Amino acid sequence: xxxxxxxxxxxxxxxxxxxxxxxxxxxxxxxxxxxxxxxxxxxxxxxxxxxxxxxxxxxxxxxxxxxxxxxxxxxxxxxxxxxxxxxxxxxxxxxxxxxxxxxxxxxxxxxxxxxxxxxxxxxxxxxxxxxxxxxxxxxxxxxxxxxxxxxxxxxxxxxxxxxxxxxxxxxxxxxxxxxxxxxxxxxxxxxxxxxxxxxxxxxxxxxxxxxxxxxxxxxxxxxxxxxxxxxxxxxxxxxxxxxxxxxxxxxxxxxxxxxxxxxxxxxxxxxxxxxxxxxxxxxxxxxxxxxxxxxxxxxxxxxxxxxxxxxxxxxxxxxxxxxxxxxxxxxxxxxxxxxxxxxxxxxxxxxxxxxxxxxxxxxxxxxxxxxxxxxxxxxxxxxxxxxxxxxxxxxxxxxxxxxxxxxxxxxxxxxxxxxxxxxxxxxxxxxx
Numbered sequence: 001x002x003x004x005x006x007x008x009x010x011x012x013x014x015x016x017x018x019x020x021x022x023x024x025x026x027x028x029x030x031x032x033x034x035x036x037x038x039x040x041x042x043x044x045x046x047x048x049x050x051x052x053x054x055x056x057x058x059x060x061x062x063x064x065x066x067x068x069x070x071x072x073x074x075x076x077x078x079x080x081x082x083x084x085x086x087x088x089x090x091x092x093x094x095x096x097x098x099x100x101x102x103x104x105x106x107x108x109x110x111x112x113x114x115x116x117x118x119x120x121x122x123x124x125x126x127x128x129x130x131x132x133x134x135x136x137x138x139x140x141x142x143x144x145x146x147x148x149x150x151x152x153x154x155x156x157x158x159x160x161x162x163x164x165x166x167x168x169x170x171x172x173x174x175x176x177x178x179x180x181x182x183x184x185x186x187x188x189x190x191x192x193x194x195x196x197x198x199x200x201x202x203x204x205x206x207x208x209x210x211x212x213x214x215x216x217x218x219x220x221x222x223x224x225x226x227x228x229x230x231x232x233x234x235x236x237x238x239x240x241x242x243x244x245x246x247x248x249x250x251x252x253x254x255x256x257x258x259x260x261x262x263x264x265x266x267x268x269x270x271x272x273x274x275x276x277x278x279x280x281x282x283x284x285x286x287x288x289x290x291x292x293x294x295x296x297x298x299x300x301x302x303x304x305x306x307x308x309x310x311x312x313x314x315x316x317x318x319x320x321x322x323x324x325x326x327x328x329x330x331x332x333x334x335x336x337x338x339x340x341x342x343x344x345x346x347x348x349x350x351x352x353x354x355x356x357x358x359x360x361x362x363x364x365x366x367x368x369x370x371x372x373x374x375x376x377x378x379x380x381x382x383x384x385x386x387x388x389x390x391x392x393x394x395x396x397x398x399x400x401x402x403x404x405x406x407x408x409x410x411x412x413x414x415x416x417x418x419x420x421x422x423x424x425x426x427x428x429x430x431x432x
Contacts, residue, residue, distance in 0.1 A: 001070075003078045010119070012307040015090060015112040017074050019067060027066040032058065063102050071110055085117040087306075087338070088314035115310040120301055122346040124418045128300070130293050132421040135281040135431050137274045145273045149253050162210040168193040175217065199225035280373055283366075284431070286412040293415055297343050304339055311335070348407060351414040359406045360399065364389035367402070 002018040035058050036049055044050075079086055090112035097111045162168060169192050174185030181187075195207040203223035206216055254263045263269045308331075315327045315334060368388040372380045392398050 001074060003074055005078070005082070005084065005114075007116075009307075011116050011305055012310055013084075013114045013116055014093060014096075015075065015078070015114050017071055017078075017110045017112075019070060019074075019108045019110075021106045024063070024066045024070045027070065028059075028063055031062045031066060035062070060102050067102070067108060071108075075112070084114070087115040087117050087311065090114050091310065091313055091317070113310055113313075115307040115314065117342055118304040118306060120304060120342075122297060122301060122343045123350070124293075124297070124347070124415055126418070126420050128293075128296055128419040129422055130289065130296055130419050132289050132416070132423050133285055133431055134423065134425050135278075135285060135428055136425055137277045137281070138427065141277055141428070142270050142273050145277065146249070146270065149257050150249060160212055162195075162207055165194070165196045168195065168207065168210065179217070195223075198223040199227070276373075280370060283370075283409075286409065286416075288431070289416065290408060290412055293419065294340055294343075296419075297347075298336075298340060301339070301343060304342075306335060306338075311338075344411070347415065348411060351411065353407060353410045353414065355403050355406045355410075359410075360393070360402050361389055363402045363406050363409070364392045364398075367392070367405075 001020065001023045002016075004016050005013050006016070007013045032051065032055060036051060038046075075090060078084070091114075093111040093113050098109060100108060159166065169190060172186070172188040172191035174182045174187065176182040176185070193207075195204050198204045200223050203218050206218045210216060249266050249269065251264065254269050255261070257263075257269070258272055263272050311334075312327055312331060315331065316324060319326055365385045365388075368385050369380060392402070
């Protein structure tokens with residue numbers, strides 16, 4: 001076997017693999033013996049079919065399969081051992097590749113075109129100035145989070161006069177054209193209404209300042225804009241007006257939110273909420289930092305040279321169903337993403353960033369925490385986080401996404417310490 005690489009230019013090369021019979025014959029013989037042991041033919045016991053017949057039946061396909069395996073292994077090993085920085089996959093050379101005939105040939109020569117990554121150096125230093133946005137935790141955010149906790153322990157109290165967001169409960173009866181109760185019409189002995197959810201403002205206004213035992217006439221179809229879900233949710237409950245009253249900020253609420261005894265006063269409770277919200281925002285700030293440092297590095301590295309013809313062939317091969325028009329429309333964007341990928345690869349290697357199993361598990365838990373936080377749950381038991389994380393790690397695509405996120409988190413942390421940060425405090429609205 002002989003494998004050689006010839007550079008055509010800085011970004012493309014030809015890889016030639018020459019195979020002799022000795023390179024694959026042993027594997028072919030072994031494979032044919034395996035076929036013979038399993039072969040069943042009339043007139044012969046299992047495993048006793050003459051080898052000449054086995055070769056006649058399977059010889060060509062076995063040679064093709066084993067030659068292909070030896071070829072793939074040779075190409076892979078050469079690229080790995082010689083650290084060839086290849087982009088995409090090797091493509092058969094359209095001019096030099098000879099037609100392969102497994103019936104008559106014993107020696108084979110394969111010629112591949114290879115796209116090479118351009119040579120450049122991606123480095124960061126304190127001369128690189130990058131914006132870093134810290135999102136301010138507003139009093140409103142803290143208050144909304146406090147409300148979320150107190151609403152869990154809240155209750156509905158009976159009141160005499162309706163106010164916005166109250167719940168009305170009573171008899172619902174269909175009227176005839178004269179405004180009298182319709183004989184045989186719809187009647188619900190106990191129905192619940194929340195006028196604040198009505199779509200029509202005129203209908204909503206009918207309920208302003210309503211008192212217990214008032215008789216009000218409204219059009220449900222107009223009020224709810226004909227939405228079947230709202231119209232169907234008139235439930236049977238006793239007649240009354242109920243107003244929601246949030247719960248008190250008690251030690252029970254503090255313990256439910258952050259664990260037993262972690263905070264003991266309202267001041268500590270609000271401070272802890274602020275701390276938790278700020279911690280969640282760090283991931284957003286780091287994500288924006290990576291977007292900005294990407295632009296800095298892309299400008300710094302400049303336009304790289306690529307083997308456009310080869311890369312377009314590879315792109316077309318991977319998107320055959322979409323055709324050449326798709327390649328033409330998306331090639332420039334693909335090169336932009338490839339450039340950033342190569343820059344990021346160098347930065348990851350330069351900072352010795354590695355991903356361990358515990359990193360992936362931790363990221364799975366952080367992702368789970370963020371999902372719970374969207375529903376106002378800032379403190380989730382460790383066993384619950386662990387169960388959710390283990391479920392996430394059962395999916396290959398999810399693991400790949402988590403690994404990518406771990407790399408980005410570690411890369412952001414490393415680069416923040418090496419560049420000059422232009423720190424800016426912004427509100428959530430400004431950040432968005």
